[in-house]
Amino acid sequence: MNVLGQLGVAVAGLVLAGVLLFLNFWRALLYLFPHTVRVEPEAPADQMDLPDGLGPLAGQLQALGFTPLGSHEEKPLLQKATRSYDWAHAGERVFATLYEGADLFPRLYLLTPLASGGFVVTASYRRPALDVPGYRSGSLEDAAPERLLRAHVRRLEGLEPAGPEGFTWEGRVQTARAWYAGLGRKEIRRQNLQGLLWTAIALAIVASAFLGRRAG
Structure with missing residues (x-):
């Protein structure tokens, strides 16, 4: 894949990660810190x-x-x-x-x-x-x-x-x-587990994009 193609894939990945974080990061925080x-x-x-x-x-x-x-x-x-x-x-x-x-x-x-x-x-x-x-x-x-x-x-x-x-x-x-x-924390975490998982996926995409760029 040429440089432009690699750049396009990286940008698309970062856009996807941004959307996932926008939709799910607050749910991840709620999962981790329901008392807040x-x-x-x-x-x-x-x-x-x-x-x-x-x-x-x-x-x-x-x-x-x-x-x-x-x-x-x-x-x-x-x-x-x-x-x-x-x-x-x-x-x-x-x-x-x-x-x-x-x-x-x-x-x-x-x-x-x-x-x-x-x-x-x-x-x-x-x-x-x-x-x-x-x-x-x-x-x-x-x-x-x-x-x-x-x-x-x-x-x-x-x-x-x-x-x-x-x-x-x-x-x-x-x-x-x-x-x-x-005791409500157990229910909150069950409701927001998916948000935590999507946030982790988004962060993994961002990390992969930057690590791939550094390796290149």
Whole structure:
């Protein structure tokens, strides 16, 4: 292969590596350092700026006895913050959180912190299924809030939820922080393993291009 051909291959490889890094480097960071996700309160219940697309689900939650708490933001490294809108059912000891996915499709998940420090999570969208000591996570895709709540309560059987006094806006923010710093790391790493692998491939392409250039 002549010099121009070699240069073209090297440039194409670097462009591919750049695209892979742009799409996946933040996921690799999230895999390696899940505790770095910043969780901050955003607005109390009476000031929540709920998107129109989440309104129907919010109404169904309130009909089930959930009380609005407020909103919070979760910001991974190198990414924009995701705003989440929170409710709580102190009687069932369940948090409900609504947010819009990257496709602006409504997302709902239920979360219960356990007295032991663990968590139970049930989502209405695809989510990794995990069942390890102190942590249960799963999903019922496209389930209505009522059905999701029934399933979540069943999954709490045999476990001791945290006390009802913790189901406040401040308690929800602290729960999110504890999730990222603790048992939630296993789920985060499962979700972002592919991003780590693609990042490693991209870095290998860059290294190969420079080493090949030096050898030439």
